Amino acid sequence: MSDQNTDVDGPEPDAHPEGAARTEGAAHTRRSGLSRRGMLGLAGAAVGAGVVGFGAGAAVGHAVGSSPTGATYPFYGANQAGIVTPAQDRLHFAAFDVAAGLDRDGLIELLRDWTVAAARMTQGRPAGKYGPASGPSDAPPDDTGEALDLPPGGLTLTFGFGPTLFTAADGTDRFGIAARRPEALVDLPRFPGDALIDSLTGGDLCVQACSEDPQVAVHAIRNLSRIAFGRAAIRWSQLGFGRTSSTSRSQTTPRNLFGFKDGTANIKAEDSTVVDDQVWAAASDGATWMHGGSYLVARKIRMTIETWDRQQLGEQERIIGRDKGEGAPLSGGTEFTEPNFLALSAGGGTKIDPDSHVRLAHPTMNDGAQLLRRGYNFVDGNDDLGRLNAGLFFIAFQRDPRKQFIPIQARLAKNDALNEYLKHVGSAIFAVPPGARDGSYVGAGLFA
Numbered sequence: 001m002s003d004q005n006t007d008v009d010g011p012e013p014d015a016h017p018e019g020a021a022r023t024e025g026a027a028h029t030r031r032s033g034l035s036r037r038g039m040l041g042l043a044g045a046a047v048g049a050g051v052v053g054f055g056a057g058a059a060v061g062h063a064v065g066s067s068p069t070g071a072t073y074p075f076y077g078a079n080q081a082g083i084v085t086p087a088q089d090r091l092h093f094a095a096f097d098v099a100a101g102l103d104r105d106g107l108i109e110l111l112r113d114w115t116v117a118a119a120r121m122t123q124g125r126p127a128g129k130y131g132p133a134s135g136p137s138d139a140p141p142d143d144t145g146e147a148l149d150l151p152p153g154g155l156t157l158t159f160g161f162g163p164t165l166f167t168a169a170d171g172t173d174r175f176g177i178a179a180r181r182p183e184a185l186v187d188l189p190r191f192p193g194d195a196l197i198d199s200l201t202g203g204d205l206c207v208q209a210c211s212e213d214p215q216v217a218v219h220a221i222r223n224l225s226r227i228a229f230g231r232a233a234i235r236w237s238q239l240g241f242g243r244t245s246s247t248s249r250s251q252t253t254p255r256n257l258f259g260f261k262d263g264t265a266n267i268k269a270e271d272s273t274v275v276d277d278q279v280w281a282a283a284s285d286g287a288t289w290m291h292g293g294s295y296l297v298a299r300k301i302r303m304t305i306e307t308w309d310r311q312q313l314g315e316q317e318r319i320i321g322r323d324k325g326e327g328a329p330l331s332g333g334t335e336f337t338e339p340n341f342l343a344l345s346a347g348g349g350t351k352i353d354p355d356s357h358v359r360l361a362h363p364t365m366n367d368g369a370q371l372l373r374r375g376y377n378f379v380d381g382n383d384d385l386g387r388l389n390a391g392l393f394f395i396a397f398q399r400d401p402r403k404q405f406i407p408i409q410a411r412l413a414k415n416d417a418l419n420e421y422l423k424h425v426g427s428a429i430f431a432v433p434p435g436a437r438d439g440s441y442v443g444a445g446l447f448a
């Protein structure tokens, strides 16, 4: 065993720092400003006292309105949190490579250690049982400390397995799981215009950390990386802000760095039939261990915002296919009106340009395929000319990338009017296993 605590519910030291440190359940109730009884009385939603319900088989638990900073989402459940739970404002995403010497047992042990730490941190507790300031003075602390006193901000930690975990680049089956690789976990093809950078691409494992507080998300990735020391190391990582999608009808639609509402036509957690059809993998899809899981595609997309900012408003709207103010389709109506791609303008052409982004990405153009988008804006400094190194860190969850992301992106890469302003520089795909059972670990089904 590693030196990490694997005792989920076991006794904790008397001098435990948690009461004075990360928030616990009772504190969430106070911070959210609503009593448990009051919260439970709210309209039929799976809402608890700053704690968001996530029962087995339930498609979603969701916070009402903006996520209270003290909100917590259960870590254990039928599905991993961080998919249909309401998108938080901040992201720290990390792709890891497993150390060359790690064997199957070592990988399982790492996943067990990550599970225990993640279950703790998502509930606003330190990563380890002692916390940052109360452990033995002759050992490094089992939590790094920068999240002390910070409410969890709805922290979710979502784990995924990349294709190279199943079959290494040299073709070896390092962990004896090659035969269990889901068919849907394909290597993404090269799309026209891709300008992928190897150091921003791929990964054996991934962790998506989302919170309303950037320091909480960073703390979680840092501690999972610390726990993995010698067993897995970060290959690449990305910070994100200003969620570019809403995943619940209780959320307002945010804006991306082009200034447009993003997430209007996203899959919403409340649409449970669509979620079941388009987001969750089913046992009948082939890999039974993935039942209740999903597939995550990440793309780091640079946006040439300085060029975009010099573009006329009408042209920006033509490219997207929606108006900039309200996000309504150019065929008319309001934000949530379905676009009418056949509506004609006075000039004779269609009101929505055939090469507009929303038309080419729309399910009617893609055999009914949809995505649950959960991306974030990023700005990674600037270049020598003062141009921002900015863009969209696109994340999408889906049941089968072969039927969803790949054909949609193939269509966009070919004809999307937006391409002039975009460059895809990073890319990765991960199988996101179902949620862990309390006492078990994330991905246990793969090794059963």
Ligand SMILES: C=CC1=C(C)c2cc3[nH]c(cc4nc(cc5[nH]c(cc1n2)c(C)c5CCC(=O)O)C(CCC(=O)O)=C4C)c(C)c3C=C
Residues within 6 Å of the ligand: 256, 258, 260, 261, 262, 263, 264, 265, 266, 299, 301, 303, 320, 322, 357, 358, 361, 362, 363, 370, 371, 391, 392, 394, 405, 408, 409, 412, 422
């Ligand atoms: C392959 C999938 C997609 C990529 C890559 C992508 C990049 C991307 N998108 C925007 C801005 C907007 N996208 C919008 C809608 C939209 N986008 C996709 C897919 C990809 N986008 C889909 C499936 C949809 C929904 C289409 C529909 O059903 O109508 C919108 C409109 C608002 C909304 O519905 O969310 C905007 C704006 C950018 C800037 C970008 C790359 C940087």
Ligand SMILES: [Fe+2]
Residues within 6 Å of the ligand: 357, 361
């Ligand atoms: Fe889009």
